[in-house]
Amino acid sequence: MISKATIDSVFETARVEEVIGDFVLLKRAGSNLKGLSPFSDEKSPSFMVSPVKQIWKDFSSGKGGNAIAFIMEHEHFSYPEAIRYLAKKYNIEIEETEQSQEEKAEASEKESMYLVSEFAQKFFNSTLLNSNEGQAIGYSYFKERGFTNETIKKFGLGYSPEAWDAFTKEALGQGYKLDYLEKVGLTILREDGRHLDRFKGRVMFPIQSMSGRVLGFGGRILANDKKAAKYLNSPESEIYHKSKVLYGIFHAKQSIAKLDNCFLCEGYTDVIQMHQSGIENVVSSSGTALTPDQIRLINRLTKNITVLFDGDAAGLRASVRGIDLILEEGMNVKVCTFPDGEDPDSFAKKTPHDQLLRYLDENAMDFIQFKASLLMKEAKNDPIKKAELIRDMVTSISKIPDRIKREIYVQECSRIMDISEEVVFNTLAQLIQKDISDAGKKEKTARVSEQKAFEIHKNENAQVHVKVDVLYELERKIIEILLLYGSVEEDFEDVLLKANDDGELHEVKEINKYKVFQRIYLSLQEDEVELATPVFREIYNDLIQYFNENESFETEQYLMRLSPELSQEVTTILMDDERVALHNWEAQQIYVKQKDQTISQYVSETILTLRWFLVNKIIEEIKASISNETDADNSENLSMAMDYSKLINNFSGKLGRVMSRYS
Missing domain, CATH: 3.90.580.10 (Zinc finger, CHC2-type domain)
Incomplete structure (x- = not known):
């Protein structure tokens, strides 16, 4: 604990x-x-x-x-x-007791899989640094790649022993369940009942989430075994989905956000070597084809991606498909290639930091220029191939959601390929129209199915109308006021009945100071009102208790005392108050009235409106109880209804609104 x-x-x-x-x-x-x-x-x-x-x-x-x-x-x-x-x-020392075996067993399946993966990373790293085999094979390999001890520690690199079940034996001996070892893909159970280590005899690259959790591993074999794959990744599991993970994102995220750019390469060692060279805003897709989920992961941190390609021309053509995916996500993409025979790993290893930065800056080109330079070599003087190249470039442009960017790229394409803008625009229009048409066909099919379902539903619910739950909204507003201004002290107007010298009663207005929570509590107590919505009633009672115990309101401190459900509701109410900021109304010269400019008025109006609603509800109940029988005596009910109607008129006058009826 x-x-x-x-x-x-x-x-x-x-x-x-x-x-x-x-x-x-x-x-x-x-x-x-x-x-x-x-x-x-x-x-x-x-x-x-x-x-x-x-x-x-x-x-x-x-x-x-x-x-x-x-x-x-x-x-x-x-x-x-x-x-x-x-x-x-935040470098805070954790005080906790050791987890018992019972507590380990109670951990959820997903959490157990994370614990197993974390243990594996520590085991592989320890084997690399502390065993004779690890140092002779794994450590020597990383040193040959030029990785320093600091880099090895930073990326948690490791080595899995050559023995068939060295890791599995150790994990089972430490109390980890075989079931979880299999589920994360670290252990393979053979038909004869033997347990085998998936990554035996490989150097290990832990794959981490954005927060640093170990999700899986990549393992590179060092022996000359033609039957075994050079690189082996963890299989898909509950915690590892390779299409949603980018290698190095944990170490790169802050640099990506700070520099507003992300370098994207292919391999583990590319990322590590670039980091060691001082370029930290770099990630890789770990040898898999780039996916929309991976792009969206980067999109949270920056709108700019620079794709780093090896100097291998054959690989360039296949890799360039990922550019269209990046464009579809509305991101800006540049491409930087390395000299023939070089990749980010080898080039970064032999290039000083300043020169590496300069090379990346000077050789990063726009995707249009890149496609033109790449494909023109294939097209040469062949007009058919040149036409295909132009269509290929326009196809990429058609993926861009922003119309202004599309037009700029059309102009650039026209200039580079020496072809009229009109032809490029026409081609672009055809492609976009085709995409719309294809999407329309799919939508139409889906719409027909939905329409049939809707017709059935419509006939069954022909008389259903959406109604606003006024009481719910008013009670929610009271909770919002307490959360935003509960501890604020304001001047409130009290109306008292006092006798004059002749003994006649008349209204006297006094200004008194109250904290907002006190004013609301006293007003609801006076009317003997209890909030009807259970979740609001629970939050209201807790808030009143909190304000009575604390001088000021600290949101984070208050959320600590709530259950997850109540905490979620409180957060929603608090942040709904900020929703207008998302729309940037003031930039459009639309000025939203801020409630904190007239807190006491806002509080008083909300309480009056709630009273108005509750009194109106009583009137409706009285009206429903009036008998239609000719000999029935309804005088008392009618008198009560008239008295309550006068109260409604009083509320209406104070609020400055036309009297209405809730229904």
């Missing part, structure tokens, strides 16, 4: 904008920060972070919370794992 002192220290130290900034590129939006949602595929930012309130809200998925909630959601951490992650980030 992690001590309460450690948890408190993590909560006090962790800054939500810093924690999320490791995973999402955040830009200033007024007093808040915004970025692309890490939980959904979107082109426009709907993810909001409030440094003042120390909370975040993702309007596309509905998720929200504090820094710990983000780590739990994004990395699928348990609560203790999130605390450990943040403690490590």
Whole structure:
């Protein structure tokens, strides 16, 4: 168990904008920060972070919370794992007791798979550095590649012994279950019942998530075995999906966001060598074809990708397909190639840092220029091949979502290929129209199915109308006011009945100071009102207790005391108040009235509106109880209804609104 002192220290130290900034590129939006949602595929930012309130809200998925909630959601951490992650980030020493075997057994399947992978990484690294075999084979290989001890430690490199089951034996001896060893692909169970190490006799490259969790491994064989694959990756598992992972993203994320550019290469050693050379904003797809999920991972940190290609011409043609995928995601892409026979690893190894930076800067070219230079060699003077090349370039341009960028690239294509813009535009229009047509056919098929389902549903629910739950919205507004202004002291107008010298009662207005939570509590107590919505009632009672116990309201401290469900609701209410910032209304000369300019008025109007609604509800109940019988005495009910109607008129006058009826 992690001590309460450690948890408190993590909560006090962790800054939500810093924690999320490791995973999402955040830009200033007024007093808040915004970025692309890490939980959904979107082109426009709907993810909001409030440094003042120390909370975040993702309007596309509905998720929200504090820094710990983000780590739990994004990395699928348990609560203790999130605390450990943040403690490590902020160099906070963790006070905790040793996990018992029973506690290990109770860990969820996913968490157990992470624990096994973490153990494996430590085992392989220790074997590399501390065993004779590891030093003679694995360590020597990494030294030949030019990797320093610091680099080996940074990337957690390791070595898996040549023995058939060295790792499996050690893991089982340490109490890890065979079931999880198999599920993460570290151990293979043969039909004869023997356990084999998948990566035996290989140097090991741990594959980490954006937060540094070990998801899987890449292993390179060193022996001259023609039957064995040179590189072997962990199989797909509950925690490792190769199409959604980029090698090196954990070490590169901060540099990518800071420099607003990501270098993308192919292999593990490319990434490591570039890092060692001082170029840290680099990741690789680990030898697999680039996927949209991998591109979106980069898109959270920057809009700019520079693809690094080996000097191998045969590989260039195959790799260039990934460029269209990058363009489809609305990103800016450049390409940099190395001299023949060189790759990022070999070139970075022999090139000083300053020269390497200069080479990357001077040789990174726009994708249009790159395609032209690459494919023109094939086309030469063949007009048919040249026409195919132009169509290939225009196809790439058609993938760009932004119309302005498309037009600029059309002009560039026209200039490079010495062909009229009109022809290029026409070709582009045809391709776009074809894409729209193809999408339309799919949509039409889906729409026909939906229409049939809708017709059935429509006939069954012909009389259904959407109605606003007024009471729910008003109660939610009261919770919002308490969260935003509960501890603020304001001047409120009290109306009292006092007798004059003649003994006649008349209204006297007094201005008194109250804290907002006190004013709301007293007003609801006076009317004997209890919130009807269970979740709001629970939050309301807890808030009143909190304000009575604390002088000021600290959002993060308050969220600590709530259950995950209540915490989610509170975060949603708090960040909905910030939603207007996403739309940048003021830039469009639309000015949203800020509630904190007239807090007392806002509080009073909300309470009056709630009273109005509740009184109106009583009137409706009275009207429903009036008998239609000719001899029935309804005088008392009618008198009560008239009295309550006068009260409604009174509310209407105070609110300055035309009297209405809720229904």
